[in-house]
Amino acid sequence: MASSRKSMGVSILILLIIVQVAAAGDKSKSESGGSDKSGCKKVSCRHKEFKECHGQVHSCPAACPRTCKVDCGQCKPVCECDRPGAVCDDPRFIGGDGITFYFHGQKDRDFCLVSDTNLHINGHFIGKRGDGMKRDFTWVQSIGLLLDDHKLFIGAKKVAQWDDAIDQLAIAFDGEPVFLPNIEDAQWTSAASTFTITRSGRTNEIVVEAVNKFKITAKVVPIGKEESKIHNYGITDDDCFAHLDLSFRFYSLSGAVNGVLGQTYADNYKSRAKMGVKMPVLGGEREFLSSGLFATDCAAAQFKSTGRIIMEGGVDHHEELECKSSMNGRGIVCKK
Structure with missing residues (x-):
């Protein structure tokens, strides 16, 4: 009997140790x-x-x-998508004035998001036409950014089945692909120290900064089946329409800045979107339409080029990207 009680006591002690270890593991994971x-x-x-x-x-x-x-x-x-300067979803903008509006644009076209004297940002829209719809469902798939003499490309690759563990970002600076290991806080800085790009997560999230100019958060996100069902997007298994959720912070815009988002930071701007409705939509497709991702020919353009920007040899959203893992699979390198 004593032996039985002793055996039971040992079993209980072992069980308590296992529970404590498991609890410690859960706490560590949470933190x-x-x-x-x-x-x-x-x-x-x-x-x-x-x-x-x-x-x-x-x-x-x-x-x-x-x-x-x-x-x-x-x-x-x-929620980054609920702060001024956000461009998320289909696409939903929150202006510098704090007012939320939608700008649908058109699929497979480029639109001027921000245009100032030394800064210009275009967005490439992807999308599909919903059943019985007169417009496209659209999302921002990539951005082309011009700052002084430099250009930066950030884009989401086309993906069929989404996996959070796989990086789907494509980045290029002045025509050369940028490599970042899949390690949180991995960082790349341009030779001229104009730009710094930092991973804010192991995959699909970066922060781009230019000192005294801007801070941009970019995250690749898919359209999930549940989201597609709710909004009737009609997403199929061959393309999850991976796109960018973006958050912009600007530090030195002029009062004449323009663009779909940029105009909301301009002096004396008054929103043209119809308020008091479920989805206040801002028009102006013709005003903001650009001929290419790095073009500065939209009617709202304010950018003054020095003529020294490298426009050849970059990663272009119109071309297919060949992407391979590098450094034992801990990063992605893309080329045309």
Whole structure:
């Protein structure tokens, strides 16, 4: 009997140890960016200068359960797509004035998003025509950015079946593909230190910064089956319409800046979108239509080129990209 009790005691002790180890494992995963019971992503402030907030773990809000970031100043999780300067979804813009509007454009065309004297950003739209629709469902697949004498391409590759673990970003600077290892915080800086590109996640998320000019967050996202069903997009298994969710912050725009998004930062701008409706739509397709991803010929263009921008040999969204894994599969290199 004593032997039986001793054996039972040992079993209980082993069970308690196993439970404690499992609990410690769950805590570690949570603090390193796992998910809570509702499936919402765990995020934390990673900037050490915010001492009171640094390292605190938060759950993403229900509105963006997998894509939020922590605003370290306010020490709370926020949806990047709900902040001024956001361009997300089909595509939904939040202007510099804080007003939300939609600009549908047309699939397979390029539109001027921002145009200022030394900065110009075009977006390439992809999409499909819904049944019985008079317009296309559209998303921003890539952007072409001109800053002074430099050009930057950021794009989402065409994907059939989505996998979060596979990087689907294509990046090129001044006509040369940019390689970033699939490691969070991996960083690339241009030789002239004009641009810095940093991975904000292991795959599909980057932050692009130009000192005293702008900060751009770009994330490749797919159209999921549930989302397609809700909005009647009609997405099929051969293309999940991977596209970019974008967030722009500008630091030195002029009062004459223009473009679909840029005009909302201009002096004396008044929104032309019809307010008080479910989807306030802004027109102006002809005003903002460009002949190419790096063209500055839209009617709203303000960009003054020096004529030294490298326009040849870059990654072009009209061409197929051949992409291979590198460094033992920890990154992606793309070429035409």
